[in-house]
Every structure is written in structure tokens, then in C-alpha cells.
Amino acid sequence: MKKFKTIFNQVKALEGAETPELISLLWQLIYYSPKMPVRLQQQQLLNEAKAFTLEVDDPHFAKANLKFNGFIWGEGNRRILVTHGWGSKAADFAELITALKNLPDTQIIGFDAPGNGSSEGELSNLILFAKAATAIIKTHGVPDVLIGHSLGAMANALAIKDTGIEPELLISITPLINLKENFIATLNSADVSREVQAKFFADFEQLFEMQASDFIMDKVYPAGLINRHWLAFDPEDKVAPVGFLKSFLNLHPEIETRIYENLGHERIIKDETLIADIINLIS
Structure with a gap:
């Protein structure tokens, strides 16, 4: 920071x-992408995971392949991919991942996108986020559920479109739209x-x-490939203005939404009510 x-x-x-x-x-x-140190609780969660490293090419900034770090919790058959937002990392989903671990027959995969968290790269962008998600899908298998926050929500949409997968459930939390x-x-x-x-x-x-x-989300959205899309937002979010979101939702009335007030763009992923709602959706 x-x-x-x-x-x-x-x-x-x-x-x-x-x-x-x-x-x-x-x-x-x-x-x-601003980088914040890992807190003790977050590091403990990472220590419980099976770590892996994959590579993606960055032809725009590094002009080289970049290694990025990923983490797997559980060995269940139902696979959940969690994609963090800008200036964030997998460990910032500690509260949500901890709750997801209690679900039966579940495997949770998180990662630090190139240029974020513990992964290589000085500069980052949406394309690198989506490439990382795509590399995980091709290496570890198709997720049943994808969860994305902020830029991670747009990256998930782009990865679904690029791979042609048809996930059971897409969860977007305060997605960036434009x-x-x-x-x-x-x-x-x-x-x-x-x-x-x-x-x-x-x-x-x-x-x-x-x-x-x-x-923009309108152009990267994989319409027709998602069985169910659930979206959470705060109408007072200053980072992802609700005006852009409403325009997008008008194009896709099939998307289910829920409002979480007074949480803002970043704190929402730690909210107990939101986490409980996500657990109910998946279970």
C-alpha cells in the first residue's frame, strides 16, 4: 500500500x-496492485492448504511467463474456485474459506493472481486474473461453483467464456462492471x-x-453458460457504482441479487450474513 x-x-x-x-x-x-501482509489467522489457513504453482504468460508488462501461487483445501468431489479482487489475495477470503471447509465432500481452490499477494509480477490486469483462473480450471478440473469478488468476479466470467465450461453456480460479490x-x-x-x-x-x-x-462486464459475460448466477452488492459501494450494475442487470434479469447495506466494497467478503447466505446457496 x-x-x-x-x-x-x-x-x-x-x-x-x-x-x-x-x-x-x-x-x-x-x-x-497494492499488497498487504498476511495476518496470523490468514497464514494459519494457508498452512492447512496444499500449495501449488502454475504459470501464465504476460505479453504486455513482464513479457515473460509469471508463476502464481494457489492453495487447495479438502479433497471432496464438489470443487469451488474462489477468485479474489484487485489489491487482494486468496487469504483475504479466510472467513469464507473457513466456512466452506465445513461443507461435506468439498474441495476449495484459491490463488493469488499474478502481481498480487505472493505471486510473481510487478503489474497486473484483468487478463492475467482470467488467465490464472483458466489455468486452474485446465489443471485441476471444472469447478462446480465459482466465487469472485470485485475484479475477480469479472475474471471468473471471462474464464468461463474462454473455457466454455458450464458451472452449476456463479457467485459474484460487488463485481466491477466497467x-x-x-x-x-x-x-x-x-x-x-x-x-x-x-x-x-x-x-x-x-x-x-x-x-x-x-x-466491461457486458462484453465478457458468458451468457448461456451459467446455470445459476447469484450476485451480492452494496448500493452505496463507491468502487463499483450501482448505476453500472443496474444497467448490466437490466440486460440479464435472470441473475439473482441480494443487497447488503453499509458494508462497502472490501468489508463485504467478511460479513457473517453474506457468508451464511453463500453457504446456504452451495449446500
Whole structure:
């Protein structure tokens, strides 16, 4: 988190001046995922897991294969894949994973996406999240249930679409819906001018060979491949504005939703009521 704050302050200090230094810093501002240390309870949970390591290619930032770390709890036949959000890690689902472990005949798989937690990578992005989820599916088998928080919810949708699997249940918790708007909000908060933002998005299109506006849930959503989709959100969430979510839900009225008030974007995954509801859904 300290590094991210340093990058943010450096960008603000340049006061929007279009310089090579500023353009370089903007890539770090948008794509550096803040890292928080593992707490004791989280480490104890990780110690109980069977650890594994897989690789994905990163042609955009590292321009190399990146190793990412995963964790398996249980040996049951019903497989649950848990995908964390931006600036997070598998261990941040400690409360939920602990509850899931009590379900019979269950195997839970979590992972630290490239550039997050304990995994390799300096910068990260949605594509790397989805590639990691896809690599797990191809290596460890098709999950019956996928659970994703924030960017992890969008990554799960993209992985389902890329692999063509048909999970029994998809659970999305405060999903990000429109990444370009999240990028713009971050750039605005750092006082980056519209002219410099336009330059950033032009460079983005050249690097990824697609527009930032393509990184929206509407375009990555695997309609027809999901038997049941349950979605949890806080209407006052500042990170994933409810306006974008409502527009998406209007396109997919089959998605079941539940509102959890006064939890925000991050604390919601630790909420006892939410966890109990997820356990009831799966069991």
C-alpha cells in the first residue's frame, strides 16, 4: 500500500504535465496492485492448504511467463474456485474459506493472481486474473461453483467464456462492471488532465490491441453458460457504482441479487450474513 500511495503522490505532484515520467507513472498508478501482509489467522489457513504453482504468460508488462501461487483445501468431489479482487489475495477470503471447509465432500481452490499477494509480477490486469483462473480450471478440473469478488468476479466470467465450461453456480460479490470508468475515477482523483488521460488510453489501445471500453462486464459475460448466477452488492459501494450494475442487470434479469447495506466494497467478503447466505446457496 505504501508503494501505491507513493505513486499516487508522485502523479499529483506533476500537476498533469504531459511528460514521459508522468505517462510511465500512470501505468503504475492503474496497474500496480497494492499488497498487504498476511495476518496470523490468514497464514494459519494457508498452512492447512496444499500449495501449488502454475504459470501464465504476460505479453504486455513482464513479457515473460509469471508463476502464481494457489492453495487447495479438502479433497471432496464438489470443487469451488474462489477468485479474489484487485489489491487482494486468496487469504483475504479466510472467513469464507473457513466456512466452506465445513461443507461435506468439498474441495476449495484459491490463488493469488499474478502481481498480487505472493505471486510473481510487478503489474497486473484483468487478463492475467482470467488467465490464472483458466489455468486452474485446465489443471485441476471444472469447478462446480465459482466465487469472485470485485475484479475477480469479472475474471471468473471471462474464464468461463474462454473455457466454455458450464458451472452449476456463479457467485459474484460487488463485481466491477466497467473498468474504463474505474480507471478514469483513479486518474481524476490524481488530478490527471483529460488530455493526458486521452494519451494514456491511446497507449492502452496500442498495447492491448483493444479499447479500454471493451473491459466491461457486458462484453465478457458468458451468457448461456451459467446455470445459476447469484450476485451480492452494496448500493452505496463507491468502487463499483450501482448505476453500472443496474444497467448490466437490466440486460440479464435472470441473475439473482441480494443487497447488503453499509458494508462497502472490501468489508463485504467478511460479513457473517453474506457468508451464511453463500453457504446456504452451495449446500
